[in-house]
Amino acid sequence: MTTTATMFTKPKPPNLEYPELYEFPAFFTRYHSSSSPQNTQPNDTTWAHQRSIWAAWVLSYCRAHKIWKLQLSDALETELFYNRNLNRRFKQRDAAELLEYMVTEGDVEWEGVGKATAIVYWRKPEEWANVIYEWIDSTGQKGSVLTLYEISEGDLTRNQEFHTIDPYVLRKALDFLVKRSLAQVFGANEEMGVKFF
Amino acid sequence: MGNSSSRITAQDRAILNMKLQRDKLHIYQKKIQTILTREHEIAKECLARDDKPRALLALRRRKYQEQLLVKTDAQLEALEKLTSTIEFSLVEKAVLYGLQQGNQVLKEIHKEMSLEAVEKLIEETDEARAYQREVSNLLAGVMTNEEEDAVEDELEALEREVLGARAVPAMPDAPSMVPISTETSEGAGKG
Structure with missing residues (x-):
């Protein structure tokens, strides 16, 4: 960061x-x-x-x-x-x-x-939602469980625009996907994960 | 979270927990990495001050941290392998489920294609063919008036031919009878 x-x-x-x-x-x-x-x-x-x-x-x-x-x-x-x-x-x-x-x-x-x-928000949370889901889809990670940390800091996202994304912004983006039933966020407090569908 | 209609399975939670542990190791490694750099700098600073023992101490601490880093690397690898194995097993499970479903469908199809059903079908086909024959026979017996007239006309024509042939002396008949008794014509016919 x-x-x-x-x-x-x-x-x-x-x-x-x-x-x-x-x-x-x-x-x-x-x-x-x-x-x-x-x-x-x-x-x-x-x-x-x-x-x-x-x-x-x-x-x-x-x-x-x-x-x-x-x-x-x-x-x-x-x-x-x-x-x-x-x-x-x-x-x-x-x-x-x-x-x-x-x-x-x-x-x-x-x-x-x-x-x-x-x-x-140099990209609106909803745009981030689309960018992230696009990446999930194109890398065959639908149905996979990812940690929020992994999305922003993981080696796999290093070449992605959303690498280092702020946790707050990430949560807002994921909320859009949750609303559209494309993701489910689970876990507790700081230890959150997300499953994509 | 806390959804009543949760699509999160127990496996998902297990995977999440492992991935969270992996993240923690990642963060821990980052921390060690900064300590490594810092100890190196300290050693350098101590040498610049001609404080060899301190520099040595810093390098020793650095070595120790390095070992920790190697250990966490191994742990990280183990965690990632386990996670991959679980994820792969889930895929295998899905494949197995798919195969089971396919099998089920195949069984149902076979049930519909039982030997009995096939025999019955062939029987029915035979019956149908017999029926078809009967119909043909019946149809053959039934003729229209026109067809009947045509047949009668044909008969008349045939009668005229036959009766007419009897009224006129049968010229061609005579020579045809003669060569039967002669052997030469028979041989010529064969040759």
């Missing part, structure tokens, strides 16, 4: 593409319509537009680095919110507002009440 401590020293993964605006200093400043009253026309620089680009950037960044949980205070130090070349960074308040917006879109879920850590 990705530890947040080593996150900002990580090299750029090959599948990560920066948004064009990433090279623009203004991108790192939240647009306030009140701060520029002379500009009453909504245009491309409105917060809604800026926000949607930010949201997409957060998702692709987390996908590329396989980040399941984003710890906000750490993330602010990474290139996600901090462009060191430009010496520009996104303020904590703005980042929190951005994540709050992403919560309403279903892309993010706060972990706990402190709103310090966000679970990032």
